[in-house]
Amino acid sequence: MIGIGSWEHDRSGHELGIRIYRFSEEGFTRTDTAAADVCVGAMYFDAGRKVLYCVDEREIEPGRNTGGRVLSFAADTEKGKVSLIGEAPACGSRTCSVTMDGTGQYLLVANHGGKRPVIHTVQDENGEYQIRLEYDETNLVLYSLEADGAVGKIKDIRRHSGCGTPWPALQAHPHCVRAAPSGNLFCVCDKGADSLYFYRIDYEKERLSSCDSSPYLLESGSAPRYCVFHPCKKYLYINYEGKNQISVFQYEQSGEIARIQTVNILPDNLVLTDREQQRRVQSSDICIHPNGRYLYNITRGLNWIDTWQIHPEDGRLTQKQRLEIPARQGEMDTIRGFALSPDAKYLIVGILPEDRVVVLHVNEEGLLSLSEKDAGIRPYHPASLIFF
Numbered sequence: 001m002i003g004i005g006s007w008e009h010d011r012s013g014h015e016l017g018i019r020i021y022r023f024s025e026e027g028f029t030r031t032d033t034a035a036a037d038v039c040v041g042a043m044y045f046d047a048g049r050k051v052l053y054c055v056d057e058r059e060i061e062p063g064r065n066t067g068g069r070v071l072s073f074a075a076d077t078e079k080g081k082v083s084l085i086g087e088a089p090a091c092g093s094r095t096c097s098v099t100m101d102g103t104g105q106y107l108l109v110a111n112h113g114g115k116r117p118v119i120h121t122v123q124d125e126n127g128e129y130q131i132r133l134e135y136d137e138t139n140l141v142l143y144s145l146e147a148d149g150a151v152g153k154i155k156d157i158r159r160h161s162g163c164g165t166p167w168p169a170l171q172a173h174p175h176c177v178r179a180a181p182s183g184n185l186f187c188v189c190d191k192g193a194d195s196l197y198f199y200r201i202d203y204e205k206e207r208l209s210s211c212d213s214s215p216y217l218l219e220s221g222s223a224p225r226y227c228v229f230h231p232c233k234k235y236l237y238i239n240y241e242g243k244n245q246i247s248v249f250q251y252e253q254s255g256e257i258a259r260i261q262t263v264n265i266l267p268d269n270l271v272l273t274d275r276e277q278q279r280r281v282q283s284s285d286i287c288i289h290p291n292g293r294y295l296y297n298i299t300r301g302l303n304w305i306d307t308w309q310i311h312p313e314d315g316r317l318t319q320k321q322r323l324e325i326p327a328r329q330g331e332m333d334t335i336r337g338f339a340l341s342p343d344a345k346y347l348i349v350g351i352l353p354e355d356r357v358v359v360l361h362v363n364e365e366g367l368l369s370l371s372e373k374d375a376g377i378r379p380y381h382p383a384s385l386i387f388f
Contacts, residue, residue: 001080005040007383015380022080028377031080041096045388050075051149055095059114068095070109070151088151093136097176102183107145110174113138135171142208155206162193176226191223191241198255211255226286235315239283239297248315261316265299285337290344294366300334323368339385350382357382
């Protein structure tokens, strides 16, 4: 089964939510629809309990809602159906990432925050009035989980602050939270503060504790977007919104990290057209092959998916392939997200605003190739994809 989530902040569309499909070599068969009003920012699947989690990446709308939500669904993988277990407030706006700890007892959720400030007036020490802009709180929230997978009580909230760059906004923006293979080390990419944060769970106190290395400051304007941990070695890979690069870090369970490589995604001689510049050429999703030998990264705006070989001795990257997904004539489509099938034979790619899904073949050497036929489905704004 694969879940494909629709994403749109302004909610002008009428087809948001999650569409569930069975996927095989013959194609896609739709089996269910869920969360019809949810702008799906991210999903996570708990294979042990067969529970699907998703976060609602909505803005706060006074009088209508109090911001983001976290929803849980029981998944019947035989019937291809999901049923709502419950939902909880995310304690923030534009909730954009969700993961679970290694014990299955806790859920971690990142709130990106909006870009609409509120004006407050304050008096300085001389009695002069000044204008102060305040934004939504941005944070990482720790929830306990019930036995059936329902989202339980909030156990801790870690607020993010500071701004490393005037772009994309004047506040912190936690955008991604991922768990290391150990299950109790979590990396948060904060693209507003140009920083990486590392946390652990203090299970006795049921609290998040910051690692001594946090925050790890990156270059001004880099805006780290997504991270992915190597499945069996202590390497961490980061892509960015503010620069077209991927960085490789070596990490310790304590949260200490050391950068060992940064590679450029765009060729040195590349000249972007005005149209390409309008499409915001920048990294989007990133994933790693389960064998730990290949890394895949999206460059949206150019519709590229790069395959990088991971060297086993030091985790460094060497570019192995660049595949361009052809745009439909006259369209401004852009790749947003992808998902690698459990057998690692297919990479399913979501493209919006054209509402396309593309199937790529993955060979034994990790190389990608376009399928001979289109996926044949048109889910609205397919941005978040997950196999379960």
